Amino acid sequence: MSRRDDVNVAEMVREAALCAMNDAGIGPSQIDAVVIGSAPEIFEGVNSPENWVGPAVGAGGKPVMRIHTGGTVGASTGVAAFYHVAGGVFDTVLAVSYEKLSDGVAQYGLSACYDPLWDRDFACGAPALVGLQSNLYLSRYPGVNEEHAAMVAVKNRRNALNNPHAQLRREVTVRDVLDSAPIATPIKLLDCCPTSDGAAAMVIAEDRTARRLCPRPAWFAGVGTCSESPYVPHVDMAYPESCVRAAQQAYQMAWVYEPLRDLDVAEVYEAFSFQELIWSETLGLCSPGGGGRLVESGATAMDGELPVNPSGGVLSANPIGATAMIRQVEAAMQVMGRAGDRQVPGARKALAHAWGGAIQFSVVTIFADEV
Amino acid sequence: MDLKEPRLVFLEANNSCPYRWSTGEIVGSFLTALRDHGKLLASKCPACYRVACPPASYCEECGAAATELVEVGPTGVVVSSAGVEEPWAGAPLDVPFCYVLIRLAGADTSLLHLAPNDGSVHPGSTVRPELRPERNGSITDIKWFVAAGEVERGGP
Amino acid sequence: MIEAVKDPGEPENPVREVEGSLDLRFRHSYGEHYDRFYREMRDNRRIMTVKCSRCGAVLLPPRPYCGFCFSEADEWVELPDEGTLLTYTIVHLPFKGQPTEPPYAYAFIMLNGADVQFPHMLGEVEFDDIEVGMRLKAVWSEDRKGTLHDIRYFRPA
Numbered sequence: 001m002s003r004r005d006d007v008n009v010a011e012m013v014r015e016a017a018l019c020a021m022n023d024a025g026i027g028p029s030q031i032d033a034v035v036i037g038s039a040p041e042i043f044e045g046v047n048s049p050e051n052w053v054g055p056a057v058g059a060g061g062k063p064v065m066r067i068h069t070g071g072t073v074g075a076s077t078g079v080a081a082f083y084h085v086a087g088g089v090f091d092t093v094l095a096v097s098y099e100k101l102s103d104g105v106a107q108y109g110l111s112a113c114y115d116p117l118w119d120r121d122f123a124c125g126a127p128a129l130v131g132l133q134s135n136l137y138l139s140r141y142p143g144v145n146e147e148h149a150a151m152v153a154v155k156n157r158r159n160a161l162n163n164p165h166a167q168l169r170r171e172v173t174v175r176d177v178l179d180s181a182p183i184a185t186p187i188k189l190l191d192c193c194p195t196s197d198g199a200a201a202m203v204i205a206e207d208r209t210a211r212r213l214c215p216r217p218a219w220f221a222g223v224g225t226c227s228e229s230p231y232v233p234h235v236d237m238a239y240p241e242s243c244v245r246a247a248q249q250a251y252q253m254a255w256v257y258e259p260l261r262d263l264d265v266a267e268v269y270e271a272f273s274f275q276e277l278i279w280s281e282t283l284g285l286c287s288p289g290g291g292g293r294l295v296e297s298g299a300t301a302m303d304g305e306l307p308v309n310p311s312g313g314v315l316s317a318n319p320i321g322a323t324a325m326i327r328q329v330e331a332a333m334q335v336m337g338r339a340g341d342r343q344v345p346g347a348r349k350a351l352a353h354a355w356g357g358a359i360q361f362s363v364v365t366i367f368a369d370e371v
Numbered sequence: 372m373d374l375k376e377p378r379l380v381f382l383e384a385n386n387s388c389p390y391r392w393s394t395g396e397i398v399g400s401f402l403t404a405l406r407d408h409g410k411l412l413a414s415k416c417p418a419c420y421r422v423a424c425p426p427a428s429y430c431e432e433c434g435a436a437a438t439e440l441v442e443v444g445p446t447g448v449v450v451s452s453a454g455v456e457e458p459w460a461g462a463p464l465d466v467p468f469c470y471v472l473i474r475l476a477g478a479d480t481s482l483l484h485l486a487p488n489d490g491s492v493h494p495g496s497t498v499r500p501e502l503r504p505e506r507n508g509s510i511t512d513i514k515w516f517v518a519a520g521e522v523e524r525g526g527p
Numbered sequence: 528m529i530e531a532v533k534d535p536g537e538p539e540n541p542v543r544e545v546e547g548s549l550d551l552r553f554r555h556s557y558g559e560h561y562d563r564f565y566r567e568m569r570d571n572r573r574i575m576t577v578k579c580s581r582c583g584a585v586l587l588p589p590r591p592y593c594g595f596c597f598s599e600a601d602e603w604v605e606l607p608d609e610g611t612l613l614t615y616t617i618v619h620l621p622f623k624g625q626p627t628e629p630p631y632a633y634a635f636i637m638l639n640g641a642d643v644q645f646p647h648m649l650g651e652v653e654f655d656d657i658e659v660g661m662r663l664k665a666v667w668s669e670d671r672k673g674t675l676h677d678i679r680y681f682r683p684a
Contacts, residue, residue: 381557
């Protein structure tokens, strides 16, 4: 994940698809259906991209579905593929998701996400949206401050050193973050994710096939999705209900009662450092207002009670359409024991979280090493 | 209180979004050969021998990696055509034209391009490319495909 | 006819990208609700919106249904052009289509009586003096055209 000038979009996605299929020891002929996800077409400037990407990943002659749910699309794609198999309709499904932001100008795409008859003129993309979210959060909890967010950035950027797929692999200090250029207060440059090119893929299979293909598969233990709208009454950007509900659905399925205790590792979608504080609360890792204390205590560090974002998180790489699936892949690899230098020892149950849109979509997926 | 005219019916919005699409090596080589030598290249699949123009680094038929480039054309046979009598603003050409699918000599796939809409080109016609004198490495370095007989009579 | 291309050597500047643009033109339909909302701002210098017939929420932007309980929202009410600051951010990032040069204060304002935020900008206030919860009042433009810019900004009340 970084800028990929050497491949076109279809080739980039094919790399990920081949990687997943080769890893599973299968070829396209053993894939029954393909699910393809990416964020709005305006980012790459090619409409109906599944027409272009599909043949590159061996989708010819198969059922193909394209998924789009804002920034959660990668996770929704994985969940859709899971539904394909869990519903008993298909045995083996390939899920791919991607983004090649360097082909276009991301701002145009982000700007067009807003209603031209309402707030498109005022909206300023993701940084301003999350700036609004973060200020609401900080004003509600005076005990949480920008330093806590900086601690998140320090932790995740350090974790990225163990991840060969991360784009940003250089440590930062709290001072570096606090002194970096303001983007949309309280967010500063080093509180932000980069723009990246990247793709992710998963092969999802039913029970017997999975056990035949893989000595230690990662099982979908819990899935939760929920959406809300930014322009309805009772919305709370600092504690989005959609995330709380998605987490509850997934926890119920996966027998997670106390997340901090029952989960071994979490990959959350922190496009901006402040968000990891907020998602810690909406995912129930701590109580509302406790996000700052949680990161400060070291509980979410690599040697803490529940490591969060051992991959380096979204702060280290953000190919938008792929990012949420990358959280799933990272979580799955943890319970498969294949996370390399970023492996959390003995991880058996892992959470992957995603948010998207104008903070309106949430997807929570839990993987376990047994069901 | 009363509301005045005019009513608000439509909001006009114009967005021009710039792109720089990475081609990858195979498509890049196709465009380079077209720009520099006026040649048409195709990719040949090592597994099923399918020759695809325009080329791709993978075979869309069998999924194998395809990195061998072969020259195809320059002539081809028109497989299908659809005529445009009145080009719209932003159309590929500002004179009447046809969209054509062309099976270039040696290729197993059809290339989408343009041809004159004056009755000279129709399904079954043999055509060859009319290259632009100034080329910059895009598919429009070929203006359109004209009936092969015309060029042989001393065309451009 | 078919022969593998002999390696001509690497060209000096091989093509590796294609430049272009998508020129997109739209005519977005206002619909009756936006039409009324914006003409009220343009012609009558006031903010009118709808109220849900079932849950009573006062909604923004106005639309024929309530996004919360999905009932009809057909009663029009007038909102004062005053409210409190729900949240804000000082935008420093240059961005397509911004209302003004950065830095500027982008705000979500809870107008008195509304149940959904009103997006706008703050003016006549130092950035360091902005506080969530502060009371605000709209400053209207004399040259109104039927857009959110018919209000220039909100200032401390």
